[in-house]
Amino acid sequence: MDFVGRFHPLFVHLPIGVLLIVVLFIWLNESKRVIKISLAVGALTAVASVITGLLLAQSEGYSSEVNTHKWSGIVLMIVSVAMFFVPERFLKPGSIVMVIMVFVTGHLGGTLTHGSLIAEPEADNLDVSKIDFTNAIFYDDAVKPVLEARCYSCHGDTKQKGGLRLDSEDLIMKGGKNGKVIIAGNPEESELLKRILLPIDDEDHMPPKEKKQLTEEEKKLISMWIESGPDFKKKISESLDEKKIKELSHKSESLEMPDIDVPTPDEKLLEKLTEQSVAITPVAKGSNLLQANFISVPNEAQALLETLKPVAKNIVILKLSKTNVISLGDYENLISLNLSDTNVGDDIIDRIITYKNLVSLNLSGTKITSVEKLKSLEKLRYLNIYNTPIKEVNLPNVKIERGNYSVPALETDTIVVRVN
Secondary structure: OHHHHOOHHHHOHHHHHHHHHHHHHHHOOOOHHHHHHHHHHHHHHHHHHHHHHHHHHHHHOEOHHHHHHHHHHHHHHHHHHHHHHOOHHHHHHHHHHHHHHHHHHHHHHHHHHHOOOOOOOOOOOOOHHHOOOOOOEHHHHHHHHHHHHHOHHHHOOOEEHHHOOOOOHHHHHHOEOOEOOOOOOOHHHOHHHHHHHOOOOOOOOOOOOOOOOOOHHHHHHHHHHHHOOOOOOOEHHHHOOHHHHHHHHOOOOOOOOOOOOOOOOOHHHHHHHHHOOOEEEEOOOOOOOEEEEOOOOOOOHHHHHHHHHHHHHHEEEEEOOOOOOOOOOOOOOOOEEEOOOOOOOHHHHHHHOOOOOOOEEEOOOOOOOOOHHHHHOOOOOEEEOOOOOOOOOOOOOOEEEOOOOOOOOOOOOOOOOOOO
C-alpha cells in the first residue's frame, strides 16, 4: 500500500496535462476519434491518480486536511469518465466543468504538498535565555514550543506521519504505529530523541533536513525532560537539580562575541560540512563568526576537522564533546572549546594555550592531569574539570567547575530496593 501510494506524484500530473489537451481538442473541433482516444487516456490516468492518492493519504497519515483535495479529485475522475460516454453536444459544456475541476484539484493538491503559495516563515528557535527556570512549567514553557515549531507540521492535528501525534499529552505518550516514542527516564532509548539525534542525511532523521533544525539547547531540553519523568505539570525547578538547571540556563558561562573582522566564509564549504552532518552555523544572523558542533559525527570528527581549515579564523565556538578527536588545529579567534568526554591527554594543552582569546574551556571526562599551563591564557574565565585526574588548580581568575554536586534527599523522593 505504501509503495503504490508513493506513485501518486507521478500519476497526478498526467491527467492534468491530458485533460487540458482534451479541452483544447474539443474547442478546436478535432475529430471525434482523437477526442475519444484523448478522453480515454485522461480518464484512465485520473482513475490511477485517485487510487494512488487514496493509498498515499492513508500511509502518510493525512487527516481532514486532505479531504477537500480527495473529493475534488474523485469528482474530476467521475467527470472525465462521464465525458467519454456523453453525446457530442455535451462535450463543450462538460469541458468547462472539467477545466474548473482540474484547476481546483491541482491547486488543492499543490497547497497540500508544498503549502500556501505565500510561504510562511518557519518559527524561530526557542530562546532558552528567556525561560524563567524558577517558575516555568517544563512541558508548557520549554518542550511544547519546540514540538510545536518543529514537529506539528508532520505530527499534528492535520497530518500524522507514522500514526504519531505530538500535539497532546496523551498522544505523545501513546506513540505511533511502531510503538511508544518516549521511554520515561531513558532519553537514549526514546525514539523521539533518537530520531532527532540521527545524522541529518539519515532518512529517519527528524525533522527532515530541508526543515529548520533543533538547536543544541532544544535537544538538551527534550532529553532532560524525558529523563526527568517526563511530567506535563511540574516546573523545571521541580524536575531538575541545580546543576542541570545551570547547564540549561548557561548562568555559569557568559560569552561575549569578539568584535573582529573576518572573511566571509565559503558557502559551498559550509554546505559540504552540513551535508556531512557537522552542525556549523553563524553565531548570529548576518555574522561571519561561526560555531561548529560535531556531536552527530563522533567517529569522523578528527578527519572532518581538516575540512575546517579554510574557515579557521571564523570559528569562535568549537564543540567536540564525545568525539574521537585527539588533536586540534589553529583557531586564533576561538573563545569557547568543549572537549568533554574525549580521549585527549596532557599533550593537547600545548595546542590550547595558543588560543589566546579563549574564555571558556570544558575538559570534563578527559585524561588531562594538569592545567598549570593555562595560566598563560589571560582571557580564560570558565574551566570545567569534572571527572578528570586533575587534583590541584591554581588559576585565580578562572571559575572552576568540578561537579560532584550533592543533592539533598527530599521526602517526595522514591527509593527503589531490588533484591536479587
